[in-house]
Amino acid sequence: MTRKLSRREAIVGAATALGAVAVAKATAQEGAAASAPQATVTVPTDPTKLQGLPTSALGARSPFVKPSRGPTGETVGSSLTPLQDLTGPITPSDLHFERHHAGIPVIDPAKHQLMIHGLVDRPLVLSVDELKRFPQVTRTYFIECSGNGRHAFRSPQPDLTAQRVAGMLSTSEWTGVPLATLFREAGAKPEASWFLAEGGDACLMTRSVPMPKAWDDALVVWAQNGEPLRPAQGYPLRLLLPGWEGNINVKWLRRLELGTRPWMTRWETAKYTDPMPDRTARRFSFENDAKSVITSPSYPAQLRARGWHPVQGLAWSGRGRITRVEVSTDNGRSWADAELMGPALPKAAVRFQHMLEWKGGEHVLLSRATDESGFTQPTRSALIAARGLGTDYHFNQIVGWKVARDGRVTFHGET
């Protein structure tokens, strides 16, 4: 070959020389923007007889792969990760769930600053470039909105997808600087017991955080899965409080103020509090408890072939490592230990697997996670007994899927 083929020539050549099938538009996916233009790609009947496509500046997914978050178009709202379409523990950055209270701000990193003040000896303003000159760490952590699974908890209908059931969970490899290092640099005073974190979006999101979290594992991050944060995840800076409810991982972080008591912001009083049956509400309930969800098979899949099928899903805990995931194929009458597929890192999702030999019978598939602190996922009825159906956050009840004799899979939430 002396001449490079342009992408267009390659496609046309393939189509005319070898006969081709156009890739049909993917079946409608939850939340796919109906108006998104679909590039037509032509597939040669024998790809071994034709030069392939050239290199390009940015990779794209195979035209056969079309995952999508949904719903789209929300500024005060969320979009959910399509858990059923993913493998492994890591969420591709462009599929990380979103939850915004005032949309996604467009921030010039050259102008962005982080202010650290209040009970410190040396109040500081740092540019993003300056932040990157501190010693860095890279760690894998999940982020889960504490409202994740509300729908499945309150009204567990059979037509819920894994995305609807638990799609406000994503896991990334984050890079940043330990907050402890920054607070040392600023000279945090010993009497500081709480700090306020503020974002630079149009609601100036604010949350109060107890200082022990800063001395433990909190980070200020600027990178996610090997590249700068996605704008929807806080570009250029995000507070990362491993294992704690999503909202407190303040995005577009611009200010940290050290003080001696919580600030009682709207997002820690009117929101993100858990009503309890004794007519109180828990406040500052930060950790997300041990939880798991089977993502495959899940509605609307249908098992067609009899024989072996991997039952897979994700398990995670805000209190440390997942130590055990059990799977039941008979609606909780018996449980078997599932295989953990890879290292169970603290406060990161781990994928689990259990092999099911399907002989055409009916099954209810359930998963149940336990973490190193001793928390085991409760049933939905146990959670309702403890907190009531009207409680509003931290839904970690056992959920699963019903497999009918015809192989149809539907959500099973009444555990």
Place this chain on the structure above:
Amino acid sequence: MTRGTRMLPLLVAAAVACDEGASGEREPNTMAVAVAYAPPATYRAGHFGLGRAPSRAQLAAWDSDIGPEGLELPAGRGTARDGAAIYATQCAACHGVEGQGLHPVYPALIGRDPRGEDFAFSADATVPRTIGNYWSHATTLYDYIRRAMPLYTPGSLSADETYAVTAFLLAANRVIPDTTVLDAAALRAVQMPARDRFVPDDRSPTRH
């Protein structure tokens, strides 16, 4: 706040317990990874010498939070009557003329549903949670409106207007009389109906 301060030892204990767990027995398929990032003792204030002190102007512009004691509340004042006019023109389009909200995006701002009077929210998710029956601090209302509302023009209300619309919402929720002239001192004195309803997180492996 007293409740907040009281819960602190709990959190410290939780952090310590977590560390103990991390150094304890491992399942064969887990990997030892440090969780805490205790900085070396050599990192003292100014060790890296990065950044600079904030200017007074930047501090004044950014440090806008109002804590539960209301010490940072600005000068200014407003009445429910003034606030009603601001509400009608700047808030009602989204939150409803009666403050009833538009579910699920636009929250209700006004309402004392009798079912919510005894804080029975855990039993019934349909009871609207409002400023009058769920908010614990009046200072939060001022702070939140100032930072985030109106949705498309946040930060556009003056201190007087913010006091006025806060007074309107508190009066409409039957928290203060509608004759109150709300200023920093008056706002600090407001006692919210739900103020004593909030408790520290007491979850444990045997308590969900």
